[in-house]
Amino acid sequence: MMKQDTAKPFDVIIIGGGATGAGTARDCSRRGLRVLLVERFDISTGATGRNHGLLHSGARYAVTDQESAKECIKENMILRRIASHCVEETDGLFLTLPEDDIAYQAKFVEACSQAGIRAEIIDPKEALRLEPSANPSLVGAVRVPDGAVDPFRLTASNIMDAKEHGATILTYHEVTELLREQNRIVGVKVLDHRTKEVKSYYASVVVNAGGIWGHNIAKLAGITINMLPAKGALLIFGHRVNNIVLNRCRKPADADILVPGDTICLIGTTSSRVPFEEVDDMRVTPEEVDLLLREGEKLSPLLARTRILRAYAGVRPLVASDDDPSGRNVSRGIVLLDHAVRDGMEGFVTITGGKLMTYRLMAEWTTDLVCKKLNVSAKCDTAEEKLPGSRESGEEVGKKIISMPKTQRNATISRHGDLAEKLARNTTTLDNSLVCECEEVSVGEVKYALNELDVHNLVDLRRRTRVGMGTCQGELCACRAAGLMSSLHKYCTRRAKEDLASFLNERWKGMAPIAWGDTLRESEYMAWVYESVCGLTLSQKQE
Amino acid sequence: MKFDTIIIGGGLAGLTCGISLQRHGQRCCIVSSGQSALHFSSGSFDLLNCLPDGKEVENPVEAVERLKLQAPEHPYVKLGKEKFEELAGSVVEFFSQAGVSVTGSACKNHFRITPMGTLKPTWLTLSEQVACEHGDRLPWKKVAIFNVTGFLDFYTQFIADEFHKLGTECVLREISFPALERLRKNPTEMRSVNIARVFDKRENVDELARVLKDGRGNCEAIAMPAIAGLARTDVLECLEREVGTRIALLPTLPPSVPGIRAQQQLRRAFEQAGGVYMLGDSVLRADMEGDRITKVYSYNHGNIPFVARDVVLATGSFFSQGLVALPGKVYEPVLGLDVEFVENRKEWYDMNVFAAQRYETFGVKTDNEFHGLLNGAALSNVYVAGAVLEGFDAIKQGCGAGVSILSALFVAEQILRK
Numbered sequence: 001m002m003k004q005d006t007a008k009p010f011d012v013i014i015i016g017g018g019a020t021g022a023g024t025a026r027d028c029s030r031r032g033l034r035v036l037l038v039e040r041f042d043i044s045t046g047a048t049g050r051n052h053g054l055l056h057s058g059a060r061y062a063v064t065d066q067e068s069a070k071e072c073i074k075e076n077m078i079l080r081r082i083a084s085h086c087v088e089e090t091d092g093l094f095l096t097l098p099e100d101d102i103a104y105q106a107k108f109v110e111a112c113s114q115a116g117i118r119a120e121i122i123d124p125k126e127a128l129r130l131e132p133s134a135n136p137s138l139v140g141a142v143r144v145p146d147g148a149v150d151p152f153r154l155t156a157s158n159i160m161d162a163k164e165h166g167a168t169i170l171t172y173h174e175v176t177e178l179l180r181e182q183n184r185i186v187g188v189k190v191l192d193h194r195t196k197e198v199k200s201y202y203a204s205v206v207v208n209a210g211g212i213w214g215h216n217i218a219k220l221a222g223i224t225i226n227m228l229p230a231k232g233a234l235l236i237f238g239h240r241v242n243n244i245v246l247n248r249c250r251k252p253a254d255a256d257i258l259v260p261g262d263t264i265c266l267i268g269t270t271s272s273r274v275p276f277e278e279v280d281d282m283r284v285t286p287e288e289v290d291l292l293l294r295e296g297e298k299l300s301p302l303l304a305r306t307r308i309l310r311a312y313a314g315v316r317p318l319v320a321s322d323d324d325p326s327g328r329n330v331s332r333g334i335v336l337l338d339h340a341v342r343d344g345m346e347g348f349v350t351i352t353g354g355k356l357m358t359y360r361l362m363a364e365w366t367t368d369l370v371c372k373k374l375n376v377s378a379k380c381d382t383a384e385e386k387l388p389g390s391r392e393s394g395e396e397v398g399k400k401i402i403s404m405p406k407t408q409r410n411a412t413i414s415r416h417g418d419l420a421e422k423l424a425r426n427t428t429t430l431d432n433s434l435v436c437e438c439e440e441v442s443v444g445e446v447k448y449a450l451n452e453l454d455v456h457n458l459v460d461l462r463r464r465t466r467v468g469m470g471t472c473q474g475e476l477c478a479c480r481a482a483g484l485m486s487s488l489h490k491y492c493t494r495r496a497k498e499d500l501a502s503f504l505n506e507r508w509k510g511m512a513p514i515a516w517g518d519t520l521r522e523s524e525y526m527a528w529v530y531e532s533v534c535g536l537t538l539s540q541k542q543e
Numbered sequence: 544m545k546f547d548t549i550i551i552g553g554g555l556a557g558l559t560c561g562i563s564l565q566r567h568g569q570r571c572c573i574v575s576s577g578q579s580a581l582h583f584s585s586g587s588f589d590l591l592n593c594l595p596d597g598k599e600v601e602n603p604v605e606a607v608e609r610l611k612l613q614a615p616e617h618p619y620v621k622l623g624k625e626k627f628e629e630l631a632g633s634v635v636e637f638f639s640q641a642g643v644s645v646t647g648s649a650c651k652n653h654f655r656i657t658p659m660g661t662l663k664p665t666w667l668t669l670s671e672q673v674a675c676e677h678g679d680r681l682p683w684k685k686v687a688i689f690n691v692t693g694f695l696d697f698y699t700q701f702i703a704d705e706f707h708k709l710g711t712e713c714v715l716r717e718i719s720f721p722a723l724e725r726l727r728k729n730p731t732e733m734r735s736v737n738i739a740r741v742f743d744k745r746e747n748v749d750e751l752a753r754v755l756k757d758g759r760g761n762c763e764a765i766a767m768p769a770i771a772g773l774a775r776t777d778v779l780e781c782l783e784r785e786v787g788t789r790i791a792l793l794p795t796l797p798p799s800v801p802g803i804r805a806q807q808q809l810r811r812a813f814e815q816a817g818g819v820y821m822l823g824d825s826v827l828r829a830d831m832e833g834d835r836i837t838k839v840y841s842y843n844h845g846n847i848p849f850v851a852r853d854v855v856l857a858t859g860s861f862f863s864q865g866l867v868a869l870p871g872k873v874y875e876p877v878l879g880l881d882v883e884f885v886e887n888r889k890e891w892y893d894m895n896v897f898a899a900q901r902y903e904t905f906g907v908k909t910d911n912e913f914h915g916l917l918n919g920a921a922l923s924n925v926y927v928a929g930a931v932l933e934g935f936d937a938i939k940q941g942c943g944a945g946v947s948i949l950s951a952l953f954v955a956e957q958i959l960r961k
Contacts (some may be wrong), residue, residue, distance in 0.1 A: 026788055213681055286888060290870075430693045432730045442730060443695070477695070479796055483698040493704040497659065501897065508896035515892060518869040520902065523860045525583070527900065527938050529797060533585045535657035 006085075008493045010036045010168075012370050013188055013201055015175050015217055016209035017041075019151060019356055020160035023363030024209055029165035030385070031378035036201055037167060038190050042172035042460045044155045046211045048356060049463065050282075050314025052234065052259045052268050054245060056357045057077060057085055059094060059119060060252055060462065062111035063104075068333055069115035072142045079360070080151060085389040085417025086154040090260060092146025092245035093117075095138045096316065097298060105140050108249055115354040119144050125242050129477075131244040133223045133300045143271045148261045151356055153415065153464045156453060157387040160419075164388065171454055173199075178206065178220045184346040185221055185339075192530035194456065203229060205370050210278050210349040213316040218350055220500055223343050225350060226320040231313050233288040234268030234297070235514065238307040238471050241265050255295030262414070263439070264309065264472065266492030267296035274315065284311035307518045309473060310510030319353045334358055336365050341372075347373075352379040362497070389417030397421055404442075405432060411440035415466065416448075423448040434479035438470020446484055458482060458503040473507045475526050479534070501536055545850045546572045548958055549839050551826045551877055552865065554579025556929025556947035559896035560855050562641055567815035572849060573818065574841055576825040579861060580930065580943070584802030585794045586769060587655040587674075588645070588948065590631060590666035591619070592941025595899075603666065604628045604650050614885070614904075618946045619852045621911045622953055623896035630949045634667065637952070641812035643805050644670040654678045658697065658794050660705030666831070666945060668709040669801050671779045672769065672855070673791045682810035685712040686791075687762040689755060692719040694733055696796035707742030714947070716758040718767070722747045739773035739800045748778055752785035766787045769801050776804070796882040826877050829854070836878070853958045856907065856915060857929045857951065866906065870942035873905050878925065883909040883933040899939045906933030913954050926954040 012028050014021050017039025025037040039045075058072030075536055096102050105121065112119035120143045125139030128134055134141075145307050159169055170190070177189035179200060187202035208230055210217045215227040240260045248256035259266045270288050296303045319335045335353035339345040351366045364380045371378065394413045401409055401424040412420045425444060431444030449455050449464040458474075458481055467481050468474030478500055486496035504526065515523050530536045548564055550557045553575025559733045561571045577625045592601035595613040600606040607627050610617045619627050631649035647653055647667035654662040654675040662681075668674040675681060686706065703713040715773035722741050726732045741747050759765050769792035772778035783790050792801065810820055823843070829850070830838040840847035852926070858865030858877060868891075873884035879881050884905040885891070891902040907915055907927050929947040930937060937943030 045608060195641070211656075283894075286870075408730060411633045429727050433693050433695060433727070433733050434730045435695065437731060443693075452751075458755045469588065474794055479698075480695040483695060483701065486698075486700055493701045496701070501800040505896045509894065512892045516870050516888070520868045521864070523900075524860060526904070527896070527903075529583060531897065531941070532589075532938050532941070533583065533657065533794065533797070533799075534659045536659060 010034045010201060010203035011374055012036070012205045012207060012333065013038065013203040014207045014209055015188065016211060016214070017043040017159070017169070017171060017286070018046050018209065018211050018356070019044070019155050019156070019158070019359035020211070020362050021209035022155045022162065022350055024207055024351065024366050025162035025167050025357045026158040026165070027363045027367040027380060027382050029030070029162045029167040030214070030371060030381060031367060031368070031376060033374070033376065035167035035375050036203065037162065037164060037169045038173040038188065038201070039171045040177060042171050042191070042456070042463060043159055043454070044152050044463055046156055046213065047314040047316060048151050048211075050153065050234075051150055051232070051314055051356055052257055052266055053149055053261045054257060054259045055149040056355070057092060058115055058117050059092070059108070059112050059144040059146070060247060060257070062115050062117060063108055064252065065333070066111070069111070069117065071334075071361060072119045073115060073145075075357050075361055076145065076147070080147070080382065082386045083149070083154055083157065083390050084151045084386075085394070086157060086387075088148040088167060088261070090147050090244050091387055092133055092144045092247055093134065094142040094144060094247045094249035095127070095134060095299065096140030097135060098137055098139055100248065102140055105249055117144060119196065123527060131246065132245055133242045133302050135298060135301055140294045142249060148245065148259055149356070150261065153389070156464060157389050159454075160388045169182070169454065172456060175217060175220070178217075178348070182363040183344055185348040187305065188468060205347050205349060205373055207366055207370065208348070208438070209366070211352065212315045214317065214350055214352050215276065220350055221339070221345055223339055223345060223348075225337065225352070226322060227352070228318040229274050230274060230316040230318050231272050231274045232316060233284045233311060234266050235289065235292045235311050235315040236309045237265050237267070237303060238309045239264065241300055241302050241306055248299065255292045256297060256299070258299045258303075261467065264330060267292050267303065271330035279315045282313040282315060283509070286513065289513050305472075308321045308514040309471065310507075312510050312515040316364045317352045327515065334362050336369065337360070338369060389419045392418035408432065408440050408442055412442070412445055415445075422452075435480045436465075436467045436470065438472050438477070439466040441465045441467045441477070443484065446481055447488065450485060450488055450490055458485070458502055459506055461485070466504070468507065472522060473526075475512060475522065475529065479530075480505050497536065504530060544572070544844070544847065545898055546570050546853060548853045549574065549849050549851040550855040551839075551859055552863070552929065553810070554806075554857065554859055554863065554929065554947070555581055555822060555944060556951040557855070557857035558806070558813055559948050560857060560928055560951035560955045561813045562614070562809065562816060563637070563737065564958060565813060565818045567637065567668050567955075567959050569959070571818045572764060572851070573813065573820045573940060574824050574826050574849075575820065575822050577823060579863065580804060581802040581806040582799060583857065584799045584805070585655060585657065585799040586669045586672045586799060586801035587665040588667040588790075588944035589664075589941040590649055590652070590662045590945035592652065592774050593939060595936070599664070599852045601652055601937065604631065608837060615936055616936060618932050618950050619942070620934075621909070621913065622949060625818045626953065627949065631945070633952070636947055638667075646670060646674050656793050658796055660702030662709070664941065669805065671772070671792050672794065672801065679709065681706060681711045682708050683764045685714075685762045685766045686766050687714045687716055687759045688799065689718050689765060689767040689770070691723055691733070691738055691770065691923045692717045693727060694738065694770070696735060697793070698851070702766070702793065714760060714762060718751065720750050722750065735768070735800050735802065736773065736794045736798050740934040742771040742778055748783070752782050755788075756786045759786065759788055762788070766791045766793050768793055768795045769799070771796065771800070773800055773804060803840070807824045808891050823831065828879055834920065836922065836925055853924045853926065855954055855958075856925065856927045856931060858931050860906070860930040860937070861902070863930065868902070873902075875907050875925055875931065877913065880916075880917055880925070880927070881919065882906065883908050899936055899949050902933060903936040903938060907931050908933055912957050913950060926957060928954045949950040
């Protein structure tokens with residue numbers, strides 16, 4: 001444990017590697033600021049990676065929250081343009097089922113049009129023709145511009161752009177202290193989880209973009225933000241049952257959105273308050289699973305016969321209004337706190353609340369505030385400038401990497417957009433071998449992720465490439481990837497085995513709540529292969 | 544279709560039972576839906592590595608008594624110590640007659656090498672693989688580890704590091720020649736079974752021998768992945784003769800070439816003894832009369848029944864779909880036999896994937912003669928063998944193969960005694 005003071009000067013330090021932190025790093029660096037982003041684990045490990053991946057049209061909020069609805073539709077249109085390789089333009093349907101009040105539909109359409117969201121009532125038969133998996137007993141349907149967005153890709157792409165503009169990104173660096181001089185925050189002290197070193201970094205402004213964990217980060221400055229952790233559980237199914245997002249046309253409630261994404265689809269969410277002590281280890285209960293299935297089947301009865309891959313939960317960072325300590329008056333909108341104004345603490349800003357859809361807008365507001373503090377006049381261009389990966393169409397990229405086998409080519413382009421070209425450069429036939437057959441991830445793609453995308457372990461790798469996200473949940477690909485990582489000297493074989501053991505445990509965490517039927521078969525097989533055949537054990541971690 | 548015995552399931556238990564019955568003059572039919580656990584095997588068979596309380600077992604025959612208290616429904620407890628010892632002692636000879644050559648003893652576990660390079664206790668090991676006497680050292684001082692370039696299911700570096708810890712020096716070598724390069728054209732082809740097909744051709748074996756000979760240096764042994772000899776059984780022999788060095792085949796990640804070959808060999812032995820093996824068919828239902836099954840119907844044969852005096856259920860565990868789990872229930876899907884399980888699914892699992900999982904002990908209930916129970920009563924002509932049985936944790940106790948083989952042999956005895 002050595003203490004090391006780092007001389008490199010920064011204008012702004014951003015705490016948190018979720019979509020908001022990454023977006024803020026991008027915006028700040030594009031406006032010429034010297035940026036450091038610190039994240040205690042990997043990017044997208046919090047709420048960013050634990051939601052629906054829904055590109056909200058805003059329709060869901062139209063009736064209850066016009067402001068959020070307007071923000072959503074505006075950002076929706078921006079993301080389609082700047083992050084096309086992370087977005088799938090699926091459209092969405094709001095279904096009225098026999099048990100729902102059909103009168104709500106008119107109110108809903110009216111509210112959508114007020115918010116500027118295209119909402120078109122279509123004939124139930126037409127809705128079924130468009131989306132055959134929808135509940136055939138539906139009595140009404142409205143079509144809206146919903147879509148699917150891959151939050152891992154989106155965040156990684158923001159990080160990449162920030163790096164291209166000079167930002168420094170440190171993952172696995174946890175803030176342990178906010179450095180303070182009188183009434184000013186001047187930097188952070190971080191623990192590097194990989195080397196166990198403690199380091200200090202200084203900047204003129206520190207941005208707290210820690211999501212629900214921002215609560216504790218603010219506490220380090222002696223500041224209280226009244227946050228309320230709200231758990232949302234979701235289920236991932238092994239097939240893409242629907243191609244259009246399915247919603248219930250009623251007041252927002254539990255388990256009423258089914259979103260397709262890549263090779264799978266997702267139902268969610270539940271909503272329940274949880275204590276702060278639990279936010280680091282969210283587990284989905286059997287009751288939540290039962291509820292999600294019960295409600296999900298109403299959207300698409302096919303779900304009853306579709307294999308569930310895993311269950312997971314995220315924590316929304318809800319913020320109670322400052323004048324209401326009881327926490328009843330909760331805003332789901334964006335909360336930007338200038339602690340100089342609010343608490344008399346200079347050089348410290350918290351950005352929280354909001355949602356994945358508005359990450360860019362949150363970043364813009366935050367960067368505007370940071371720039372104001374630094375007297376920088378540069379304007380935001382993140383709504384116009386495309387993200388890395390989205391600068392060329394998939395077709396164009398496909399032509400450039402024509403030598404790659406077709407299915408692999410398509411999978412790679414869908415994951416990396418125009419960066420697929422960079423990935424394919426200098427690859428040999430050896431690199432075409434598949435590591436993960438479920439998701440068509442090649443040796444070359446794994447190498448690219450290891451070399452270019454800040455990957456330190458198998459879970460990081462999964463977030464960049466989808467290794468282990470498919471039907472088998474990492475049965476064989478995890479071991480292959482660990483082997484590759486160790487052969488590329490990413491880590492030693494002892495660490496590789498430890499990493500493999502913890503990857504398998506992480507996968508099991510999501511499988512156990514739904515381990516019956518084929519998932520239990522798969523689990524038994526996994527235990528058989530890794531524990532019986534390979535002799536991997538718990539003690540692997542302790543050795 | 545009339546048989547003496549219908550065996551449902553063509554894995555290790557079904558084949559062992561079938562071979563035993565055929566050898567004693569019965570006419571049996573095995574109905575198999577396809578792959579079995581042997582396809583994912585390590586190339587060794589475990590008898591009993593660990594007691595439920597976590598205590599490691601050196602001598603399974605001695606340890607089996609202790610199961611009585613710790614796992615009263617364990618199949619070995621139903622056999623009793625004497626029967627266990629008698630049957631376990633007969634297996635090396637039984638397999639050898641079936642053309643599967645194994646080494647090992649029920650009175651002393653030996654050690655096999657895992658695909659990770661570690662040593663793990665076991666009972667019987669296929670002769671072309673390595674059976675180490677001790678758990679803390681290898682039989683070589685210096686070994687050359689070969690792998691096919693780009694074969695991702697075998698990790699030379701993992702193995703070398705573990706070998707090093709055990710005091711054995713390693714050199715790493717790659718195998719690459721044109722016949723293997725052709726496989727690489729398709730990104731999914733570089734897998735154990737496909738490579739093994741390359742080595743079913745004589746000229747490729749000769750080429751491999753040259754590569755091994757050139758690369759072995761002054762090593763006293765060569766280790767390579769078990770990716771040779773799927774159709775041909777003499778590959779290792781040829782290689783050792785050509786190279787002049789002891790060659791050890793190490794297990795790979797699945798599919799397991801040695802396991803598939805053992806399965807094929809057992810099937811051949813069963814058929815050579817006159818048995819009928821129906822591959823790709825599954826039993827759907829059965830007709831009952833009193834406490835007996837009179838007819839069995841399969842998918843492929845529709846309304847044409849299988850008629851037999853006795854029926855053996857050897858359909859395997861969850862993975863093989865001998866057991867099926869629903870959110871609050873586990874059932875046996877073929878005959879609907881009674882299954883031991885707990886309803887609350889929270890109790891099925893431990894959240895640590897490497898801890899004992901209770902669901903592993905669920906299975907079909909039987910009496911002490913392994914008659915399957917239906918609504919609490921034993922069916923007089925239905926026997927249950929192998930992984931579908933209740934009362935044991937094949938993974939934690941390291942007893943999966945042993946339970947399959949011994950319960951199958953015991954069931955065969957019961958049927959023949961009638």
